[in-house]
Amino acid sequence: MDHMDKQHPQILLTASEMGEADKAAVQAGVPAMELMAAAGKAVADAVLERWSRCRVLVLCGPGNNGGDGFVVAQFLLSAGWPVRLAFWGSVETLSAEAAYFYQAWQGEIEAFATDLLDQTDLVIDAMFGAGLTRSLEGKPRDMVDAIIKRKMPVCAIDVPSGVDGTTGAAFGLVAPAELTVTFFRKKPGHLLFPGRGLCGKLVVADIGIPAPVLDELNLHTWENSPELWYREYPWPRLDGHKFHRGHAVVFGGENMTGASRLTARAAMRMGAGLVTLAVPIKVWAIYATAMTCVMVTKLEQSQEAEDFEELLLDPRHNAIVVGPGAGLAGFERIRTRKIVLAALATNRPTVLDADGLSAFADDPKILFEAINGPCVMTPHEGEFARLFPDINEEHAGDKLRRARLAAKLSAAVVILKGADTVIASPDGRAIINSNAPADLATGGSGDVLAGFIVGLLAQGFEPFYAAAAAVWMHGEAACEVGAGLIAEDLPDHLPKVLTAFKKQYYTD
Numbered sequence: 001m002d003h004m005d006k007q008h009p010q011i012l013l014t015a016s017e018m019g020e021a022d023k024a025a026v027q028a029g030v031p032a033m034e035l036m037a038a039a040g041k042a043v044a045d046a047v048l049e050r051w052s053r054c055r056v057l058v059l060c061g062p063g064n065n066g067g068d069g070f071v072v073a074q075f076l077l078s079a080g081w082p083v084r085l086a087f088w089g090s091v092e093t094l095s096a097e098a099a100y101f102y103q104a105w106q107g108e109i110e111a112f113a114t115d116l117l118d119q120t121d122l123v124i125d126a127m128f129g130a131g132l133t134r135s136l137e138g139k140p141r142d143m144v145d146a147i148i149k150r151k152m153p154v155c156a157i158d159v160p161s162g163v164d165g166t167t168g169a170a171f172g173l174v175a176p177a178e179l180t181v182t183f184f185r186k187k188p189g190h191l192l193f194p195g196r197g198l199c200g201k202l203v204v205a206d207i208g209i210p211a212p213v214l215d216e217l218n219l220h221t222w223e224n225s226p227e228l229w230y231r232e233y234p235w236p237r238l239d240g241h242k243f244h245r246g247h248a249v250v251f252g253g254e255n256m257t258g259a260s261r262l263t264a265r266a267a268m269r270m271g272a273g274l275v276t277l278a279v280p281i282k283v284w285a286i287y288a289t290a291m292t293c294v295m296v297t298k299l300e301q302s303q304e305a306e307d308f309e310e311l312l313l314d315p316r317h318n319a320i321v322v323g324p325g326a327g328l329a330g331f332e333r334i335r336t337r338k339i340v341l342a343a344l345a346t347n348r349p350t351v352l353d354a355d356g357l358s359a360f361a362d363d364p365k366i367l368f369e370a371i372n373g374p375c376v377m378t379p380h381e382g383e384f385a386r387l388f389p390d391i392n393e394e395h396a397g398d399k400l401r402r403a404r405l406a407a408k409l410s411a412a413v414v415i416l417k418g419a420d421t422v423i424a425s426p427d428g429r430a431i432i433n434s435n436a437p438a439d440l441a442t443g444g445s446g447d448v449l450a451g452f453i454v455g456l457l458a459q460g461f462e463p464f465y466a467a468a469a470a471v472w473m474h475g476e477a478a479c480e481v482g483a484g485l486i487a488e489d490l491p492d493h494l495p496k497v498l499t500a501f502k503k504q505y506y507t508d
């Protein structure tokens with residue numbers, strides 16, 4: 001936990017945190033004028049690197065995002081590019097820095113008009129950045145609408161105008177950027193959809209803000225990376241044996257028998273010393289013939305939950321997962337609930353996924369009250385809506401906050417899955433994942449994730465880190481497989497991911 005330090009490049013800053021960092025930098029002696037000059041230069045450098053000389057239109061808004069735009073325009077003009085600049089705002093209300101660069105611009109200042117786009121090859125979007133508070137209207141909106149219709153290439157400063165850097169939500173229309181240049185650190189909105197999809201390639205530029213200013217801020221959001229958790233990773237002991245690596249228990253149901261098999265195999269691949277799949281007796285043969293290194297144990301008919309409880313009396317069974325293929329039809333729902341409650345009653349690290357969550361849709365409170373030990377819940381959006389309808393409604397469009405509030409309410413680590421998976425701890429910390437390819441949108445990949453997590457929990461990894469590490473490995477494994485991925489490929493590609501991870505991060 002100590003290693004998730006605030007100066008880390010993976011730290012993410014909300015708009016107000018970035019404002020505080022900016023203020024602290026100024027207090028530490030970096031002039032605001034220099035910050036703006038460096039920001040504008042960084043954007044101009046990125047443009048010069050990506051595009052060849054072409055006709056540029058810089059669209060400057062009323063705040064400091066516009067201020068950056070004046071600087072970019074001047075740099076590109078000095079580099080010999082044909083540059084036009086349009087300004088929407090009032091000179092009187094510009095900040096001192098923006099007013100300075102407004103004056104320093106050597107070209108003409110034009111008003112916003114969509115026909116400016118007729119003579120333009122590249123748009124620099126310096127309309128709104130961190131200060132955006134509402135949807136664009138009037139001239140800026142017309143401009144964005146025209147840029148979208150003409151499919152113009154755009155380089156956005158800080159964020160594409162209309163994207164909320166803190167949440168990734170879009171306030172109305174947004175022109176997608178090919179390149180977005182942001183400053184100092186990424187913002188959550190660069191990683192969360194729809195913002196992430198609108199940024200194009202993201203460049204983070206150093207503008208001279210000293211990293212130690214972050215120490216004074218109360219920061220609690222990171223982009224997922226092994227840098228956050230590799231130091232605590234439960235590397236296999238050189239003198240270890242299988243009992244040092246834990247014994248995970250997976251519950252398997254009667255109908256979707258593939259799901260928990262994927263989970264069990266994934267837990268083995270992640271390094272759990274032993275994995276037991278506990279399944280109803282009438283489907284035992286199906287499981288037993290399909291599994292090799294995983295042990296399969298029978299739960300007697302009509303007393304599955306009691307047998308499951310008995311199995312857990314053995315304290316060596318140190319991590320449990322319930323949900324994949326557990327069943328919700330008819331009596332199965334009650335049984336799934338009982339099995340979940342039996343798992344939680346042990347206070348041992350438990351992963352709840354899929355049916356293990358949905359079984360409590362009628363009364364999520366029963367579930368939350370039963371969570372008194374380490375627990376990781378892995379809802380996708382549908383499951384999340386069933387368990388946390390109020391949070392979902394009140395904070396629609398803010399995935400980060402929804403996940404954080406859900407973790408706090410349930411006292412579990414919550415992995416809110418999707419293309420921009422958020423991992424939230426009940427203590428308020430959150431990690432946004434960014435390495436998962438869209439190939440993961442395939443049946444069973446969530447079951448594998450649950451297995452990766454329980455595999456790490458069995459080895460004694462702390463739940464928040466286990467969750468973050470499993471999500472990251474899942475993304476890496478998917479990248480290894482590439483197009484055509486099916487869920488069973490993921491555990492089988494994990495050894496390559498673990499080997500590369502160990503090579504880079506292991507130190508004895």
Ligand SMILES: NC(=O)C1=CN([C@@H]2O[C@H](COP(=O)(O)OP(=O)(O)OC[C@H]3O[C@@H](n4cnc5c(N)ncnc54)[C@H](OP(=O)(O)O)[C@@H]3O)[C@@H](O)[C@H]2O)[C@@H](O)CC1
Nearest residue numbers: 022036039063064065128129130131132133134135136158
């Ligand atoms: N380290 C740093 O922080 C650095 C920051 N830098 C740059 O500063 C940017 C942040 O600047 P900023 O705070 O001035 O906000 P910005 O986005 O330009 O706009 C605010 C103005 O827009 C207005 N407004 C808002 N929404 C509106 C709407 N829908 N329609 C119409 N108007 C709307 C709002 O008016 P109000 O809401 O008060 O009515 C206000 O006048 C940041 O993104 C980065 O590019 C760099 O210079 C380097 C150092």
Ligand SMILES: Nc1ncnc2c1ncn2[C@@H]1O[C@H](COP(=O)(O)OP(=O)(O)O)[C@@H](O)[C@H]1O
Nearest residue numbers: 417418419436437438440441443444445446447
């Ligand atoms: N477009 C996407 N890009 C990246 N990852 C995705 C995408 N869609 C889904 N995923 C990931 O795939 C997994 C799907 O899990 P889930 O919805 O539970 O599927 P299943 O129930 O079929 O196992 C999650 O880890 C999720 O984050």
Ligand SMILES: [K+]
Nearest residue numbers: 125128159161
């Ligand atoms: K912008």
